[in-house]
Amino acid sequence: MVEQLDELYREVILDHFKSSAHAGTIPGAQIHQEGANPLCGDEVAFDLKLDGGHIQQVRFKGHGCAISQAASSMLAAQLEGKSLREAAALIEAMKGLMQGVEPAESIDLGDLEALAGVRKFPVRIKCAALSWNVVEQGLSEYSRQQTAHSTQKGQHPGS
Numbered sequence: 001m002v003e004q005l006d007e008l009y010r011e012v013i014l015d016h017f018k019s020s021a022h023a024g025t026i027p028g029a030q031i032h033q034e035g036a037n038p039l040c041g042d043e044v045a046f047d048l049k050l051d052g053g054h055i056q057q058v059r060f061k062g063h064g065c066a067i068s069q070a071a072s073s074m075l076a077a078q079l080e081g082k083s084l085r086e087a088a089a090l091i092e093a094m095k096g097l098m099q100g101v102e103p104a105e106s107i108d109l110g111d112l113e114a115l116a117g118v119r120k121f122p123v124r125i126k127c128a129a130l131s132w133n134v135v136e137q138g139l140s141e142y143s144r145q146q147t148a149h150s151t152q153k154g155q156h157p158g159s
């Protein structure tokens, strides 16, 4: 299916698939989240290292089709340096893009833009979406933990 994409996009996707600057793991990362797309056999695990409210470093590890792994690589690159809020906005933009909604001008998709053509192949949308679904889940787990933590502290002052 990659062959059916525009030549330029094909190149970008294959480059990310063949060698990603963001492949790997981060020991001690605050967020670790895994997911799979059983329809295609794609698997990916993301590590996000946070610094305050910002994403300092992102690494991913996985296997599967070119789309799933390239999407993970592109997303990892784009998330680094973003605030948690910006990351959520980026993920929303990618979900919208898969529905044919052009992202707001304030959102820089970077290489993720190469995935716009994937929406023509509905079965492949799940391959690309695996990456942002996993990160979204990781971010919401993290914020849930943070909330629980601060609530706990509030309930047991001085303990």
Ligand code: ZN
Pocket (backbone or CB within 6 Å): 037, 040, 041, 042, 064, 065, 066, 067, 068, 127
């Ligand atoms: Zn796939």
